[in-house]
Amino acid sequence: MSGDLLFLAHRIPYPPDRGDKIRAFHLLKHLARTHRVHLVAFADDPRDLGHRGALAEWTASCTIVPRTKPKWRAGVEALASGKPISLTAFDDPAMHRAVAAVMARPALDDIVVFSGQMAQYLPRDSGCRIVMDFCDMDSAKFASYAASGSAPMRWLMAREARRLQAFESDVAARVDASLFVSAAEAALFAEATGHTATVVENGIDTERFDPAAAFAQVDLGSAAIVFTGQMDYPPNVDAVTWFADAVWPAVHARHPGSRFVIVGRAPTEAVRRLADRPGITVTGEVDDVRGWLAAAAVAVAPLRVARGVQNKVLEAMAMARPVLVSAVAAEGIDHGGTLRVADDPAALAAAIDTLLGDADAAAALGRAARERVRDRYGWDARLAVLDAIVDPSRRAAA
Incomplete structure (x- = not known):
């Protein structure tokens, strides 16, 4: 084992049944091969609070924080503080306490942050290697939203895009590696912020997603x-x-x-x-x-x-x-x-x-x-690049 690693996620990565949870789950599973992983994540579905046990196979500790802040409150906090709504929606005292508890561990070597909303929990001087998986450039998504809709909504989305891009740029300047799911996203980020990024593409479990696998059949007709x-x-x-x-x-x-x-x-x-x-x-x-x-x-x-x-x-x-x-x-x-x-x-x-x-x-x-x-697109092949980022000895050997 290479040491202890804090894995921060905006949504519990189990069950891996939607896009963000699939990527986060496979990242966590891959990192658990070489690290003692301490997972700290939000749950926005009460049912997800029951999945701690399922993650025990890949985690040394698992802290799940219910996310219950209503959207209206996140909006009010964003306008009052000048922050993006994407951040205030995920700003929670219980999460700050959970992160601080793991950060107090003397053996912590690495921090992997999944999704930009969780970067607000990064300490300024941790002494750890930090990997930020932005996945996508969220600010660009909000900029595209600003191109349509009512005038108030266009203003709000444009505000979100500007402030979130400034935050993304600040985070990229503080971390050891920024990850994106495609070369196009990484290039867009570099052009907008001036920061380079590493591409770690999404993969697929081709043994599970196989027409020859065992699963319940559904009859939808021929068209x-x-x-x-x-x-x-x-x-x-x-x-x-x-x-x-x-x-x-x-x-x-x-x-x-x-x-x-x-x-x-x-x-x-x-x-x-x-x-x-x-x-x-x-x-x-x-x-x-x-x-x-x-x-x-x-x-x-x-x-x-x-x-x-x-x-x-x-x-x-x-x-x-x-x-x-x-x-x-x-x-x-x-x-x-x-x-x-x-x-x-x-x-x-x-x-x-x-x-x-x-x-x-x-x-x-x-x-x-x-x-x-x-x-x-097998997951092992897609995530191999991650080993060199979180393991300096492998990076040096390469």
């Missing part, structure tokens, strides 16, 4: 168009509502037996209302997304706002599905032509029509996508 994701996450909500408005009517008219199936927990009211439209199904939370992906004639990710590597896309590829994505959803994925990419409604509808009309070609595309993911 199901499937979207998966956390359905209270604004970019996902925007993607499915836009697709339902701009693309789905043409697809359903051309293929009356087709279904657009929106799979994911916590659908907003706007998403739930989509189920009132012809051919659209909203599932809510499901036990295992694999059966729904396996039943898809086409998996779609028509995101209009996206940062980094989309786990939903890698999962669909690993399940050997033909996958149709927007350009921003494909960005950062080295897919080698195994994704179909389109942005405007007519092109998306035409691509779906083609895939539904030629089952053999669609199946061949899905098989090629799985081969690409298996060769390119």
Whole structure:
């Protein structure tokens, strides 16, 4: 073992059933091979408080802090303090105490921070190596939000983007390494802040996400168009509502037996209302997304706002599905032509029509996508670069 390591996460990395938790879980699991990991994380779902025991295999200690601050209070605190809402929403005295308790350990050598919101808990003079996994450039995401919406919302999002970018730059200046999920995100960060970054791409468990694995089968018929994701996450909500408005009517008219199936927990009211439209199904939370992906004639990710590597896309590829994505959803994925990419409604509808009309070609595309993911995106290969960052002896040997 290389020593003790504090792993800070904005959300408990278990179960690994959504994008951020998947990445955080595999980071933690990888680091536990060489370190005694002390996990300190928030839980924003009461059910997650029961997962401490499941993490015992990879942690020397595990402290989970419930996150209960309402959004209105975070907003008031942000306006009063001049801080980004992204920070005040995660500012909690109990978390400060939990971090201080681990920092008091004499053997602590490394700190890994997952997600920018948690960087506010970094001590100024820790004497530890610090790795900051930004994942995506959050400030750029808010800048894109500022391009649309009502005037007050545009002002708020622009404010968030400016103040969060200043914070991100300050954090990058203090840490030993800044990580991003794609070369595009790292380049964007370098251009905006002047700080270099290391790319640690997302991976995929290709043994679990395998059409030959054991999982509950789902019958969706022969023409199901499937979207998966956390359905209270604004970019996902925007993607499915836009697709339902701009693309789905043409697809359903051309293929009356087709279904657009929106799979994911916590659908907003706007998403739930989509189920009132012809051919659209909203599932809510499901036990295992694999059966729904396996039943898809086409998996779609028509995101209009996206940062980094989309786990939903890698999962669909690993399940050997033909996958149709927007350009921003494909960005950062080295897919080698195994994704179909389109942005405007007519092109998306035409691509779906083609895939539904030629089952053999669609199946061949899905098989090629799985081969690409298996060769390119295994977690061990993706995280190998992390060893040199947190282990100076390996870095010197390299």
